[in-house]
Amino acid sequence: MNVTFNKRDPIYLQVMQYFKRLIVSGELNLGDEMPSRRQLANQLKINPNTVQRAYSEMEEQRLIYTEPNRPSRVTEDPAVLNQLKKEWLDQAVSKFVSALDPIDIPLDDIVDLIKDKMNMRKKDD
Amino acid sequence: MIELKNVHKHFGRKKVLDGISFTANKGEITCLVGVNGVGKTTILNAIMNLTPIKKGEITIDGELMRPDLYNKVAFIPDVAIMLPNMTVHEAMDFMKDYYVSWNCKRAKEITRFFRLNLTEKISELSKGNQAKVNLLMGLALDVDYILMDEPFSGIDIFTREQITDVFSSRLVEDRGVLITTHEIFDIEHLIDKVVLLDNGVIYKEFNAEEMRETEGKSVVDVMREAYNR
Amino acid sequence: MKKSLHNFLKFTNFELERLSKFLFALMGITFIANLVGYIYTPMKYMGKINEYIAQNSATSEQAIQQYGPFSFYNALNSFWIVGPIALGISGFIFYSFFIWYREWFGKNTFAYRLLMLPIHRMTLFYSKLVVVFIGIFTLISTQMISLFIGYPIVSAIIENTYYVNQSLMEAVQLHPLFLYLFPLDLGFFLTINAVGLVVLLVLFTAILMERSYAVKGIVLGIIYAVVALTLVLLPLFLPDLLNNHYILYGSELIIIEAILLVIVAVLSLFTSRHLINKKITV
Structure with a gap:
């Protein structure tokens, strides 16, 4: 996982874009587990709060879903x-x-x- | 929350801080950046009661600094602060002796993460490794707030990467981090909040992500504006 | 309270460890120099006596008339004994400054760590004070033990004819230096130590003034030290100054001195506490 972020667009949008690409291309399948927020922040070397923001937005757009105390998953809705x-x-x-x-x-x-x-x-x- | 209210500080006739007010919150990484002049380090020293302020008030979760709060706030200055003839191990023992917040497990984890040799004397370590020892002494404390002064100054790029990793790792977790740096590039994507100082006053205080979203400016863009004013 | 005491003992122990090298060096120098003195001084005397007798075919009585008899006091009143004591005194004057300044100057700024320890900052102050005293007493004890070792050595080297049999106590009491160092007269010893303690408190306060206010602090510190010293010494010279030797009785003088010492000590402690808690800068 390696993403180069540009410095002028909101990072959370760039993170969302990155995941959308993975989902569209099939690298992430429906129902696949998403990396944990902390893990992702560490891998992408970005702020955990930013990852949180990106995940919330993706949840709102129903791209991913989170059940309490479980890792987030990619939507299962075709x-x-x-x-x-x-x-x-x-x-x-x-x-x-x-x-x-x-x-x-x-x-x-x-x-x-x-x-x-x-x-x-x-x-x- | 660490809160500074109208903080003034002089060095002789020279005003270093001229009415500084800002907050650094838990769970956020706040970056103090200076357009020019000094004052960043002074702010950190003042928060830790390592230098007196002339006017104003500094509180940590609403309380004035007192000795037992050093178990709640850790400061990592940019100078070596353990005795040079101590080994890394002895330095860790010293910390364990005095701080109830010292976390041995975490300390061990950090020494592995930084690949520090415990039996080596601090004076015999490279500059980069000495900086890592400094970080170790602060990060292994189970504190709510960590203050770091120029963690990247005079350090090779590989150590720099390791230190950058610290910010998004479990080592920082839900703590509040207040960091001063002039090398913003390394951590531009890591910081929540920027406090831009200019000649003893705050020129601008903003959330980095919001700034990108609403004005399409990077942190460096805002700094550049301040310089070119 | 218990926690504070624990911290105090812990930190004092730490400071003692840092003192140990310096102290052992002074102890070593004292022992070796003294030992040289116990052997060399009487040997030299015997050498002179023997030479005198041989050259002038004199009797031992004539030799004694020429050089005088030898007592343990003669061995004590030599460079080999007085030298290390002078070194020890100047050593601890130096150390009283060094114990603070080493935290700021030197390769690493340990002052950051010390001031950020979750213990009362006065603990650092008391520990440093106690450590200087422990060091001084240890060195004095070393000197005392050394005398016990030296006494038989000297008497063994000097032939009976020339030796004035003097008890160790008599020899020690003859030497004014030891009156100040050893508990020969308990009252005097306590006074000396009380004065020493107050002088150290004043010095530490002056150092903290310098550490808090830099150049201004140096001036402040010197003024404070001079005023404190004048205050304490004034009653002692008052009779001379007023040219009236009957103005105070001896017992009155002691009480006034004691009160002044307490005042200066308490003032120094309060000032130091304020400075170290609120004003000091790394």
């Missing part, structure tokens, strides 16, 4: 996962589209380019 994936995709595409803004290029060309890139990545894997 609907939440689907919602998260949708959000993730939506965010990525929005970012991509806004990055293309300065260039005038037909949609079909872009689709071709995307296809090429994705094939390349698959080959690399």
